[in-house]
Amino acid sequence: MSQSKDHNRRFTLASRPKGEPDENTLKLENADIPVPASNQMLLRNQYLSLDPYMRGRMSDAPSYAAPVEIGEVMVGGTVSKVEKSNIEGFSEGDWVVAFGGWQDYALSDGTGVINMGKNPQNPSWALGVLGMPGLTAWAGLTEIGQPKEGETLVVAGASGPVGATVGQIAKILGLRVVGIAGGAEKCQHVIDTLGFDACVDYKSLSFAEDLKAAVPSGIDIYFENVGGEVFDAVLPLLNTSARVPLCGLISQYNATSLPDGPDRMNYLMGQLLRKRITMRGFIVFDDFGHLYPAFAKQMTEWVKSGKIKYREEMIDGLEHAPSAFIGLLRGEAFGKRVIKLNP
Ligand SMILES: NC(=O)c1ccc[n+]([C@@H]2O[C@H](COP(=O)([O-])OP(=O)(O)OC[C@H]3O[C@@H](n4cnc5c(N)ncnc54)[C@H](OP(=O)(O)O)[C@@H]3O)[C@@H](O)[C@H]2O)c1
Incomplete structure (x- = not known):
C-alpha cells in the first residue's frame, strides 16, 4: 500500500505488550496530514528504521527514555523528504534523517535533523551503517572496547547492523574477530562476506565448546548485544583486563521474568573482580553523540572504499x-x- 496525498497513515501504540508484541500492540489509523507552523517543516517519510530499542519504548518500565504513551504514534528513525519548510536550512525536496516515527508524514522543528541534500546516494543507509547503528558500533568499540592490534574480539548479533560493523572495524584495526550468529547461513555470511576469522552458531547444542575452540587465546573484548545464554558461554573465556562494551541485551527484551536456575550474580562479580574486567553500558546518542561528525567522515570512507560491507533487508509497505x-x-x-514507505 502506497502513501496518499490526502491522509496520514500512522501506527499508534494500542496496548503495552506482555512478552512478545502481537497484533493488538499497534493500531493502524488514518489521520489528517499535519500542517507545519511558522517554526516547523512537513516531512514525508520515505524509509522507517526498525530497531530493537523500540521494544523498550512500548513498555512503561523505568528506562533511559520516556515510553511511548498509549494512543501516541510509535517512535522511529526515518529518512524523509521535506514537503514544505518554514525553517532556514531546509527546503522542499531535501532528504533528511529525522525521527519521523511509524507514519507517512511528520512535523519537525529541525532539532536533531540531518540534511543530506537533494541527491544523496543510498539514502536509507543513513539508518544503518552510516547512522545510529554504525555510530553505536564505532563508538562502543573504540571508546569502551579500547581495541589493540592482535587482541581477540567476540561480538554477538554478528550479522546484524551493529555486530557486523563492530567486527569489520575490529578487522581493520588488526584484531582476531569471532562472530556469534544464529544458523549456518548467517555464520557463512559473517565469514565469507564480512571477513571475520570465525563465526559460531549459538543455536547449536555444542555452542559453548565451539566458542571455546574459536578463541584459543581467550577473549580480550566482548561486544555485548544479546545477553542471556550467549553471555553465560562468554564469561568464563574472558581474559584478565578484558573490556565489555554493554550495548544491548536483545535476548531479554521480551522476557517477563528472570531466568530459572541458580542465582549467578556472585559468580559474575567474582569474575569481574579477579580478572579486573571493565564492563560499561552506554546509550549511543547520550554518551557518544558528539562523536558523530568524526564517525560519519571515517565510516563514509570505509564504506566507499569497500572496506566495510553493509547488508540491508528492505520491506515494502508501512502495513x-x-x-x-x-x-x-x-x-x-x-x-x-x-521499511520502504512509498514502494
Ligand atoms: N546502547 C545503545 O545505544 C544501542 C544502540 C543501538 C543498538 N543497541 C543494541 O544493540 C544490539 C544490536 O542491535 P542491532 O540493531 O544490530 O540489532 P540486530 O542485530 O539486528 O538484532 C536482531 C538480532 O539479535 C539476535 N538475537 C535475538 N534474540 C537472540 C537470542 N535470544 N540470543 C542471541 N541472539 C539473539 C538475532 O541474531 P541472529 O540473527 O544471529 O539469530 C537477531 O537477528 C541490540 O541489543 C540493540 O538493542 C544499543
Whole structure:
C-alpha cells in the first residue's frame, strides 16, 4: 500500500505488550496530514528504521527514555523528504534523517535533523551503517572496547547492523574477530562476506565448546548485544583486563521474568573482580553523540572504499512494519531491517 496525498497513515501504540508484541500492540489509523507552523517543516517519510530499542519504548518500565504513551504514534528513525519548510536550512525536496516515527508524514522543528541534500546516494543507509547503528558500533568499540592490534574480539548479533560493523572495524584495526550468529547461513555470511576469522552458531547444542575452540587465546573484548545464554558461554573465556562494551541485551527484551536456575550474580562479580574486567553500558546518542561528525567522515570512507560491507533487508509497505518488527526480535532479520514507505 502506497502513501496518499490526502491522509496520514500512522501506527499508534494500542496496548503495552506482555512478552512478545502481537497484533493488538499497534493500531493502524488514518489521520489528517499535519500542517507545519511558522517554526516547523512537513516531512514525508520515505524509509522507517526498525530497531530493537523500540521494544523498550512500548513498555512503561523505568528506562533511559520516556515510553511511548498509549494512543501516541510509535517512535522511529526515518529518512524523509521535506514537503514544505518554514525553517532556514531546509527546503522542499531535501532528504533528511529525522525521527519521523511509524507514519507517512511528520512535523519537525529541525532539532536533531540531518540534511543530506537533494541527491544523496543510498539514502536509507543513513539508518544503518552510516547512522545510529554504525555510530553505536564505532563508538562502543573504540571508546569502551579500547581495541589493540592482535587482541581477540567476540561480538554477538554478528550479522546484524551493529555486530557486523563492530567486527569489520575490529578487522581493520588488526584484531582476531569471532562472530556469534544464529544458523549456518548467517555464520557463512559473517565469514565469507564480512571477513571475520570465525563465526559460531549459538543455536547449536555444542555452542559453548565451539566458542571455546574459536578463541584459543581467550577473549580480550566482548561486544555485548544479546545477553542471556550467549553471555553465560562468554564469561568464563574472558581474559584478565578484558573490556565489555554493554550495548544491548536483545535476548531479554521480551522476557517477563528472570531466568530459572541458580542465582549467578556472585559468580559474575567474582569474575569481574579477579580478572579486573571493565564492563560499561552506554546509550549511543547520550554518551557518544558528539562523536558523530568524526564517525560519519571515517565510516563514509570505509564504506566507499569497500572496506566495510553493509547488508540491508528492505520491506515494502508501512502495513508490514509490526510483523517485521516482531520478526526482528525473533532473529528473523538478515541485515538491517528497513521499511520502504512509498514502494
Ligand atoms: N546502547 C545503545 O545505544 C544501542 C544502540 C543501538 C543498538 N543497541 C543494541 O544493540 C544490539 C544490536 O542491535 P542491532 O540493531 O544490530 O540489532 P540486530 O542485530 O539486528 O538484532 C536482531 C538480532 O539479535 C539476535 N538475537 C535475538 N534474540 C537472540 C537470542 N535470544 N540470543 C542471541 N541472539 C539473539 C538475532 O541474531 P541472529 O540473527 O544471529 O539469530 C537477531 O537477528 C541490540 O541489543 C540493540 O538493542 C544499543
